[in-house]
Amino acid sequence: MGKVAVATTVVCSVAVCAAAALIVRRRMQSSGKWARVIEILKAFEEDCATPIAKLRQVADAMTVEMHAGLASEGGSKLKMLISYVDNLPSGDETGFFYALDLGGTNFRVMRVLLGGKQDRVVKREFKEESIPPHLMTGKSDELFDFIAEVLAKFVATEGEDFHLPPGKQRELGFTFSFPVKQTSLSSGTLINWTKGFSIEDTVGQDVVGELVKAMERVGLDMRVAALVNDTIGTLAGGRYTNPDVVVAVILGTGTNAAYVERAHAIPKWHGLLPKSGEMVINMEWGNFRSSHLPLTEYDHSLDFESLNPGEQILEKIISGMYLGEILRRVLLKMAEEAAFFGDVVPPKLRIPFIIRTPNMSAMHSDTSPDLKVVGNKLKDILEVPTSSLKMRKVVISLCNIIASRGARLSAAGIYGILKKIGRDASKDGETQKSVIAMDGGLFEHYTQFSEAMKSSLKELLGDEVAESVEVILSNDGSGVGAALLAASHSQYLEPEEDSETSQS
Ligand SMILES: Nc1ncnc2c1ncn2[C@@H]1O[C@H](COP(=O)(O)OP(=O)(O)O)[C@@H](O)[C@H]1O
Numbered sequence: 481m482g483k484v485a486v487a488t489t490v491v492c493s494v495a496v497c498a499a500a501a502l503i504v505r506r507r508m509q510s511s512g513k514w515a516r517v518i519e520i521l522k523a524f525e526e527d528c529a530t531p532i533a534k535l536r537q538v539a540d541a542m543t544v545e546m547h548a549g550l551a552s553e554g555g556s557k558l559k560m561l562i563s564y565v566d567n568l569p570s571g572d573e574t575g576f577f578y579a580l581d582l583g584g585t586n587f588r589v590m591r592v593l594l595g596g597k598q599d600r601v602v603k604r605e606f607k608e609e610s611i612p613p614h615l616m617t618g619k620s621d622e623l624f625d626f627i628a629e630v631l632a633k634f635v636a637t638e639g640e641d642f643h644l645p646p647g648k649q650r651e652l653g654f655t656f657s658f659p660v661k662q663t664s665l666s667s668g669t670l671i672n673w674t675k676g677f678s679i680e681d682t683v684g685q686d687v688v689g690e691l692v693k694a695m696e697r698v699g700l701d702m703r704v705a706a707l708v709n710d711t712i713g714t715l716a717g718g719r720y721t722n723p724d725v726v727v728a729v730i731l732g733t734g735t736n737a738a739y740v741e742r743a744h745a746i747p748k749w750h751g752l753l754p755k756s757g758e759m760v761i762n763m764e765w766g767n768f769r770s771s772h773l774p775l776t777e778y779d780h781s782l783d784f785e786s787l788n789p790g791e792q793i794l795e796k797i798i799s800g801m802y803l804g805e806i807l808r809r810v811l812l813k814m815a816e817e818a819a820f821f822g823d824v825v826p827p828k829l830r831i832p833f834i835i836r837t838p839n840m841s842a843m844h845s846d847t848s849p850d851l852k853v854v855g856n857k858l859k860d861i862l863e864v865p866t867s868s869l870k871m872r873k874v875v876i877s878l879c880n881i882i883a884s885r886g887a888r889l890s891a892a893g894i895y896g897i898l899k900k901i902g903r904d905a906s907k908d909g910e911t912q913k914s915v916i917a918m919d920g921g922l923f924e925h926y927t928q929f930s931e932a933m934k935s936s937l938k939e940l941l942g943d944e945v946a947e948s949v950e951v952i953l954s955n956d957g958s959g960v961g962a963a964l965l966a967a968s969h970s971q972y973l974e975p976e977e978d979s980e981t982s983q984s
Pocket residue numbers: 582583584585586587657731732733734799800801837838839841842919920921922925926
């Protein structure tokens with residue numbers, strides 16, 4: 481063979497060897513990086529684990545904190561706020577009432593014509609608006625002017641069906657989905673904002689006063705007959721259709737729970753004992769924290785960078801505002817440490833809250849064989865042009881870990897409440913029916929979440945007691961509930977012969 485031919489052969493052989501070595505090195509590198517992806521996934525799964533024993537510890541801690549929060553002001557991270565609702569709707573309520581519901585994402589206005597036990601809700605009209613994000617961190621007047629303007633426009637569309645009797649003032653139930661220290665059924669001061677809100681000049685103010693001033697500014701003559709948290713409204717709305725409702729839970733942008741407590745079991749309550757012997761408590765359970773909660777590095781960094789660091793710890797690991805953000809944070813770590821999306825981290829992946837929980841649940845419920853919904857969401861949201869099936873399967877695993885943790889902890893919280901009110905066990909063979917009224921877009925729309933919550937609750941209760949506990953979706957119970965509470969505290973009600981409250 482000539483020298484040139486030999487040289488060419490040698491060069492080609494070297495090139496082939498180099499290419500092979502490069503492929504092997506790339507393969508080894510990618511297999512090394514993939515091993516890191518799996519390592520991150522496994523560590524996350526372990527840190528989020530909620531075995532039944534842990535759920536029982538969380539439930540017990542919830543019960544303990546409930547006692548502490550009822551014993552004294554500031555006695556617990558659980559605020560256990562007294563609602564001044566000591567009588568839930570009787571079903572006899574009649575008349576024409578407005579309700580408005582300021583939530584963490586949406587703002588709803590509603591009018592209801594109540595027809596008493598016979599006709600119940602004769603007619604209901606409502607309108608829902610998204611809250612402009614800039615109003616969540618602006619000035620108090622800007623937010624309340626927005627609310628008053630939407631309400632005034634809605635009132636202007638009143639039809640013949642909703643005709644106010646002459647000489648009567650319109651009355652309103654105001655549902656305010658934030659922690660408020662109630663000073664009466666129709667007044668209360670904002671303790672602090674939560675979720676995506678942070679408006680300094682509202683804190684400490686009476687939110688009914690803020691609304692009334694804004695209504696005056698737009699020339700709307702309406703009396704606020706009741707101020708309630710959305711969990712209280714949901715409890716009232718739930719009880720209206722089901723007398724066994726004793727607990728209400730919201731799983732929406734945020735999360736919270738309310739329940740019917742025995743008035744004598746509230747040491748910090750020094751008011752007149754209600755005739756009913758009961759008082760509805762707004763737990764503000766989103767602020768619950770415990771060493772038993774399975775918190776991860778992603779939860780700690782999310783909390784640290786949030787608008788309310790150190791607050792709402794339970795809310796930040798189970799509610800709709802945050803689940804998608806937790807998913808983003810884990811994917812970002814995989815991208816940075818294991819080139820999950822290739823050598824370049826997708827710039828969009830660094831934007832907080834870019835993965836909304838509705839998108840997470842859409843990916844989680846992808847049943848296509850090639851997980852094309854996951855692929856499309858990665859493309860549309862993160863601008864990741866292509867993704868392999870094994871990458872998409874990792875995304876599904878992360879959704880499952882995050883949603884299962886949130887759902888199972890929600891069940892533990894409910895179980896803790898049932899233990900507090902003695903509904904977690906059967907007594908001499910008898911088990912009182914207990915109904916949990918649920919509301920909130922997360923519970924209503926994230927099926928894997930709601931199913932996991934219900935099955936975990938059954939697991940905690942055991943088969944026998946689980947027979948007597950029912951979980952129902954009471955959607956927009958808070959709207960009807962607020963209208964019902966306004967009706968039962970209307971200025972036009974005939975005064976009761978005997979006082980509603982007996983001497984303590
Ligand atoms: N399809 C969905 N899948 C998962 N979560 C959802 C879905 N739709 C809405 N959500 C969650 O529900 C929240 C809205 O809850 P909702 O109760 O309707 O309003 P608000 O929280 O303002 O009272 C959203 O912030 C979102 O986190």
